[in-house]
Every structure is written in structure tokens, then in C-alpha cells.
Amino acid sequence: MIRWLLQGIGSLVLALVLSAGVWWWWQNRTESVLLATLQAKAQALETEKQQLLQVVSRLGQSRRVADLIVTDQTTVGDQVRTTLMFVEYDRQGQPMPPRQFTIDGRIAHVEAKVIEFQQDLIVRNDPLKGHAIVLFTRVFGENQTPSQAPRIDEPGKIPAFYRGTDPQLARFEQRLWDLFWQLEQDETLRQETGVKVAVGKSVWGPFQPDTLYTLTLSPDGNLSRTSEPIRGIYRQYIETLKQKQASTQDP
Secondary structure: OHHHHHHHHHHHHHHHHHHHHHHHHHHHHHHHHHHHHHHHHHHHHHHHHHHHHHHHHHHOOOEEEEEEEEEEEEEEOOEEEEEEEEEEEOOOOOEOOOEEEEEEOOEEEEEEEEEEEOHHHHHOOOOOOOOOEEEEEEEEEOOOOHHHOOEOOOOOOOOHHHHOOOHHHHHHHHHHHHOHHHHHHOHHHHHHHOEEEEEEEEEEEEOOOOEEEEEEEOOOOOEEEEEEEOOHHHHHHHHHHHHHHHHHHOO
């Protein structure tokens, strides 16, 4: 009887030990699985966060598309005439040869055609459609009508400096400029080409000497103007220009 009782107690103790071992193994395995799951979710969230930060950073990176400075501003009677030096930048951020435009007044309007692409293409940073594009059309002063405005770029044609940078990109952009007003009106065509909107825009304001005015274009198509004091190469250019003008006026 005592032997049977001891055997029973031994079996019970063994069962309890085994149960405890199984519970301990299950508990640790569950914790390990849970920990691994939480770590995987945390990594996925961190990856998603970094991707979102990259998207936000890219959307906030406006591209410099043109610089303007006043090279001459004279008043005859009550009329002001302002000569502007206009420098465009290509997609690689390289400045192009400067051009001069003379307007009536101190306030200048710079007009442009802008093509904005669909948001998902911008977010994905599509190589062709990941950033809005701009085609400057004309610049005119406050005392002029738009019809009197000098042309900046050839109507409907992308500037020559764009055509040599990337043939595929040049062909793509040229087609969009050829279809600009159709894109403005035809939603089906916009869907087919990935265009969100084709619209005319302008930036305007007073232009003063000794100031550098920079036009920037955001990925989603916002065209804006900022200003700062002239420095560096532009300052040297203006000084050289003044010296040349003074030398030609000497008897």
C-alpha cells in the first residue's frame, strides 16, 4: 500500500514537473514569437516612416528654374523703364546663357505654362513625371499690356538647352507642350499622359537694382519668387556691365 502510494506520488510529481516544463517552454516560445512579431512590426513601421520622410523631403524640394536681376532702371519724365537679365536653369540645375528684356515700369509680370503631374507619380518620383515642368512665355511691366510683352521662350517649343540633356525626356516634354491646351480641356487625355493639370501661371512684383530674384518650381507645380541681395558672380557681372556702359559713354 505504501509502495503504491509512493509510486502515485512520484508519478504526480513527475507529471507536475513535466507540466511545468511544458508550460515554461510554451511561455518562452510565446514570448519569443511575440517579441519577434513586435520587432518585425517596429521595423516595418520604421521603414514606412523613412519612406514617408523621403517623400515629404522630396515634395518640399523646389527646383530653381530662373534668376532675374535688374541691370538698368531709368526714369524719363514719369515713365520708368527696367531692363532685366533673365537666366533659365535646366533640369540638372545648370544656368543657361542670359537674355535681356526691357519692360515699362518697376513691377514685372513673368508668365509661364505649367504642367503638373498626378500625385502618385510625384510620390513615386517617376523619372519622367515626378516633378512639374514649366515653359516661360513672356514678361511685361505694369505699364504694358500682355500683347506688348516680349517673348521669353519660343511659343510651344521647349528651349534648345532641354533638348540636348535627355532625348527621351525632351521628346516627352515636347509632346506635352504640343498638347498643352488640349490637356487643359481634356480629362481623358490628362489621365492617359499622367497629367493632373495644365495651367497658365505668373509671378509678379517690383524689381529693384542690387537684388537677385529667383523663381522656383515645386514638384507639385507651385511657381514662386524669392529675393536676396546680389552677391558672387552676378555682382561681378553687373559691375563689369556698368564699366562697359561708362566706357562707351566717354567722349
